[in-house]
Amino acid sequence: MKYQIVPVTPFQQNCSIIWCEKSKLAAVVDPGGDINRIEQQLEHHGLTLEKILLTHGHIDHVGGAKALSESTGVSIIGPHKDDEYWLSSLPDQSKHFGFLPVEGFTPHQYLNAGDTVSVGEQSLRVLHCPGHTPGHIVFFSAQDKLAWVGDVLFKGSIGRTDFPMSNHNDLIESITTVLWPLGRDVTFIPGHGPISNFGVERDQNPFVADQLFG
Numbered sequence: 001m002k003y004q005i006v007p008v009t010p011f012q013q014n015c016s017i018i019w020c021e022k023s024k025l026a027a028v029v030d031p032g033g034d035i036n037r038i039e040q041q042l043e044h045h046g047l048t049l050e051k052i053l054l055t056h057g058h059i060d061h062v063g064g065a066k067a068l069s070e071s072t073g074v075s076i077i078g079p080h081k082d083d084e085y086w087l088s089s090l091p092d093q094s095k096h097f098g099f100l101p102v103e104g105f106t107p108h109q110y111l112n113a114g115d116t117v118s119v120g121e122q123s124l125r126v127l128h129c130p131g132h133t134p135g136h137i138v139f140f141s142a143q144d145k146l147a148w149v150g151d152v153l154f155k156g157s158i159g160r161t162d163f164p165m166s167n168h169n170d171l172i173e174s175i176t177t178v179l180w181p182l183g184r185d186v187t188f189i190p191g192h193g194p195i196s197n198f199g200v201e202r203d204q205n206p207f208v209a210d211q212l213f214g
Helices: 035-044 065-072 081-088 090-097 168-182 198-204
Strands: 002-008 013-019 025-029 048-053 075-077 116-119 122-128 137-141 146-150 187-190
Touching: 002 035, 013 035, 013 187, 025 035, 025 116, 035 065, 048 065, 048 116, 065 075, 081 090, 122 168, 137 168, 146 168, 168 198
Parallel strands: 025 048, 048 075, 146 187
Antiparallel strands: 002 013, 013 025, 116 122, 122 137, 137 146
């Protein structure tokens, strides 16, 4: 599976285009905005978009999803239904964070832990990782040992839990009991900042390093 990170929105959120090399079918993960830039990259790589995938309902991750869906005719898939509140509150989020007005929406399909999502001939496993938001999910490619973790985990940090419906203990549990068992050699693409891998974070991350839980 191939991927390209496309930074979008004033928050420089890591939107990802992921695709199956054989079929050239693609998905866009977390199109927070700047959909013209996303569509240009799809065209540049000769890709056909088949779906939009959302990790959670914060505006910098989903603000462009409805417009991209309407522009391309593809379905919006994810996050977990427990983020319904955040998707419906997008008009308020846009005002609060200084974004252009964004309408609330309901995705074509919510996802649950254990679901799989296809991208061409490749597949992603869905992991439910609440904490940053209650309905946050992670997309994991076992074949390529890649995970798209949204705002659950960052290089050297973890997601914020000072938002409504966030829960710090849930976030720590999601990281240590859902993500870590995937393997130390898994590379992850976070919602913001540089990529890293679980082994490095288990050794060095000041919030979730293994030595903190010895």
